[in-house]
Amino acid sequence: MPSVIATGTPVEKLELEYARCMRVNSEELDLEPAVYHHEGSELMERLKDELALLPELLDLSPECDITKADVGELGLSTDTQNRKLRGILKHHRKIFLGDGNAAPAPARGVVCDLDVGDARPVAQRPRSIAPHIMIKVYELLKKLLETGLVEHSESPWASPIVIVLKKNGIDIRMCIDYRVVNGFIRLSNYPLPLIDDLLVGFESAMWFMSLDMASGF
Template identity: 45%
Template sequence: MEMAVLPEVTQSTEEVTLEDIHLGDPAVNTAEEIDRLRRLIWRRRHLLIGKGNALPPAARGIVCDIDVGDAKPIAQWVRKVAPQFREKLSDLIEGLLGARIIKMSTSPWASPIVVIINKNGIDIRLCIDYRLVNSLTRLMIYPMPLINDLLEDLDKA
């Protein structure tokens, strides 16, 4: 089963300091390497989120191009939501819209949401059923970059 899960939104941000960044292994990395990486991350901290913050960093201007070949856009029907979860679903969607994690769409593509009940039986989680879209998607095969190459590129930026 392939479904995308949207994050829960809780607006809690604490200030993060340079000392909060724990990385490297003193048995493997020198203190200078750890300090260099810590300072590199600190210079790019605006790309990260604070401690305890459920909101991901903004990805403005990013375009995700999914190759579906010559498939025509598919708009699937909305699925029913149990009456006892409609208000919670509305609040969750309003929170995601307010946090600018999602936005209103005018796309000819539409996949249904699926409401999942959390283990506590009270809270809900919002998922999106992309199985049909995934079946039309052509896979793009690219080699994964090495972490050291990425760190070097970040250091040069």
């Protein structure tokens, strides 16, 4: 979607852009054809490392039921200890997510710098999106803006949207095609830490936790 100059909040700008795009017939747009991939296809498997997948937000804030948390260890921890642990979890319940497609609050304070050397910014042409798909794209972008997971940008770099049709042929996943940008990025080289060195750092620790990253895009 080519951008238009508009004032207001990012969501208001999105609404104006959406209304404009829905008024214009897709045959009248001087845009590259839309790219659609089917979920689970061989082509999608090859491209998955080159595309940034935006999270689905069917439920923005499902509550986490702390009472169902599996705490303590049978035969070792006492009821008092279990209650104290549940109390700690309840006190920090805002940082826990319920089941579903909820996304965590956006991380702040960390800036990721991508070294592109002397490359000039590349603003790729947007691709046309069918009106029935545009509605779903608009709804997802609006939710992402409202939750602060994406921000309006006037960057000289621009990468096109890629729509992935789910297996049911109706729902979509929205991705960003960063293949051109990836070609300019200079990869950082650093040695992997030794396992023995990592274990030394754990020798005085009492509690261990394994976390899996989610909704990274």
